[in-house]
Amino acid sequence: MRNLSSLKKEFLRKWIKGLRKYNSQKKNMNLLERKKAIKLSADLAMASTKDKTTLWRKALFANTSTKIDDEQDMSTTSSTPQKKVIRKNSTNSYPLRKRITGRRKILRRNHTKERVEASFIAMRLVKKRTRKLKSLLPGGKFMDDSCLVDETLDYIESLKAQVEVMRCLVTSSELFINQP
Amino acid sequence: MEQQPTGTIHALDSVQFNEEIQGIMIPAPAPENASSFTALLELPPTQAVELLHLPDCDGTDSGRLSCCHVSVNQKPYLQNSSNGNLTFPTNAALIERAAKFSVFAGENTSPGEVRLFPAVSGLNLESVKNEPQETDSNPCSTQECVSDPAVENKNQRNVKRKEREKKAKPSSKKSKSVADETSGDGEKLPYVHVRVRRGQATDSHSLAERARREKINARMKLLQELVPGCDKISGTALVLDEIINHVQTLQRQVEGSSLMDSNLPSMVTPLMWPEIPLNINRPHYQQQWQLDAFHQPLWGREEDNHHFMTPENSLLSYDSPANSASLHSNQLKMEL
Numbered sequence: 001m002r003n004l005s006s007l008k009k010e011f012l013r014k015w016i017k018g019l020r021k022y023n024s025q026k027k028n029m030n031l032l033e034r035k036k037a038i039k040l041s042a043d044l045a046m047a048s049t050k051d052k053t054t055l056w057r058k059a060l061f062a063n064t065s066t067k068i069d070d071e072q073d074m075s076t077t078s079s080t081p082q083k084k085v086i087r088k089n090s091t092n093s094y095p096l097r098k099r100i101t102g103r104r105k106i107l108r109r110n111h112t113k114e115r116v117e118a119s120f121i122a123m124r125l126v127k128k129r130t131r132k133l134k135s136l137l138p139g140g141k142f143m144d145d146s147c148l149v150d151e152t153l154d155y156i157e158s159l160k161a162q163v164e165v166m167r168c169l170v171t172s173s174e175l176f177i178n179q180p
Numbered sequence: 181m182e183q184q185p186t187g188t189i190h191a192l193d194s195v196q197f198n199e200e201i202q203g204i205m206i207p208a209p210a211p212e213n214a215s216s217f218t219a220l221l222e223l224p225p226t227q228a229v230e231l232l233h234l235p236d237c238d239g240t241d242s243g244r245l246s247c248c249h250v251s252v253n254q255k256p257y258l259q260n261s262s263n264g265n266l267t268f269p270t271n272a273a274l275i276e277r278a279a280k281f282s283v284f285a286g287e288n289t290s291p292g293e294v295r296l297f298p299a300v301s302g303l304n305l306e307s308v309k310n311e312p313q314e315t316d317s318n319p320c321s322t323q324e325c326v327s328d329p330a331v332e333n334k335n336q337r338n339v340k341r342k343e344r345e346k347k348a349k350p351s352s353k354k355s356k357s358v359a360d361e362t363s364g365d366g367e368k369l370p371y372v373h374v375r376v377r378r379g380q381a382t383d384s385h386s387l388a389e390r391a392r393r394e395k396i397n398a399r400m401k402l403l404q405e406l407v408p409g410c411d412k413i414s415g416t417a418l419v420l421d422e423i424i425n426h427v428q429t430l431q432r433q434v435e436g437s438s439l440m441d442s443n444l445p446s447m448v449t450p451l452m453w454p455e456i457p458l459n460i461n462r463p464h465y466q467q468q469w470q471l472d473a474f475h476q477p478l479w480g481r482e483e484d485n486h487h488f489m490t491p492e493n494s495l496l497s498y499d500s501p502a503n504s505a506s507l508h509s510n511q512l513k514m515e516l
């Protein structure tokens with residue numbers, strides 16, 4: 001469908017930019033922190049590839065910004081590059097969140113009567129799955145059905161690219177280590 | 181006299197039909213002027229219509245249908261014109277029009293239909309012959325002008341009949357459309373092109389729902405193609421299961437690779453490998469790297485090669501004791 005290799009290139013370029021910013025602090029971080037830093041930069045790089053209009057990307061930016069705000073133990077030099085990236089990319093994520101949380105109140109309904117017909121059972125199964133999928137996808141709780149399917153398409157594609165890039169990085173660096 | 185025509189109608193013979201019409205004509209005051217044809221039409225127009233509506237209800241025999249339509253057509257023409265005074269030009273014009281109608285009605289030019297006109301015109305042969313010059317201009321005009329009300333009526337009747345025939349077929353479709361929807365591009369035009377199949381509800385709510393459902397199903401098909409192993413599964417719930425599984429796997433892989441990236445110099449990595457299903461590709465990468473001696477990037481990118489080695493170098497030079505690293509990784513594994 002889309003050009004996977006160009007996606008990977010873009011992702012790698014941005015990820016390396018982010019990783020470089022963490023270079024200075026590598027001695028101070030333990031494994032967990034490093035992993036978090038790497039994942040963070042990877043997520044941000046992933047979210048800023050292609051067009052930035054999809055919902056999950058915006059949600060990702062919003063989540064990472066809150067994460068950075070929470071983790072104040074990070075030194076300022078590390079947080080600012082990420083924050084800059086987030087501010088650059090997240091334009092209207094905040095109004096999105098505000099707008100959609102009101103919708104959830106309307107949807108709440110009492111379970112008055114459970115029907116036993118096959119169609120209703122099938123519908124319930126599908127609803128369960130869509131709820132699960134929504135919980136998986138970043139920003140998924142705010143999407144309706146058609147939006148959800150689009151977003152998962154996009155998300156799966158970008159996840160695939162991300163995984164491939166990271167794995168290649170791992171293997172190459174491993175080989176680099178193992179070389180005498 | 182009424183029973184006679186009804187008897188002959190059931191015979192399905194258009195010749196008898198003509199005889200019946202002649203039978204109707206004879207007892208009528210047969211004026212010798214040219215308007216006898218019109219008198220014929222005038223006298224029992226209602227009767228003729230009644231008679232002809234009987235076979236009209238069946239609507240199966242095309243020959244009869246065309247005959248019926250001829251006579252039924254004549255009725256509105258009569259109504260259009262002044263009440264009783266039909267003049268010559270209309271006479272022959274009517275015949276011309278009826279002849280033209282036979283061309284329209286077209287599938288079977290039944291012999292009865294053809295015979296009808298000569299039978300009728302046979303009576304008024306003198307009158308028709310008297311008027312060939314005058315009617316020469318008329319046929320041209322009648323044949324060419326489309327805005328004639330009788331022609332329009334005929335056309336309308338024709339169209340209605342064809343529509344009726346169409347609806348009789350099971351695969352008829354009635355489309356409500358204003359503009360087309362280009363669904364694949366993600367553009368949103370104000371109107372939606374929807375096809376309503378026979379037997380389905382046509383109110384706006386169900387239409388909108390159906391359009392929405394079709395959109396969602398189309399996108400689900402795309403998803404099915406993307407996720408491996410979803411092609412053969414039928415049913416939304418199972419497909420969604422697979423999709424969820426896939427997304428979870430990918431997310432776990434991202435977590436695992438980020439961990440590995442952070443922990444390169446340690447001995448943890450061999451523990452994490454079994455988690456990843458793409459293990460098979462590894463030796464391929466290794467060979468490629470050894471052959472190219474680090475100077476040719478995996479994806480054909482030259483410039484990034486040097487770049488991404490340097491942060492890795494700096495990360496790799498971070499010396500952590502292997503024990504603590506393995507401990508951390510075990511904790512992480514439990515977390516995951």
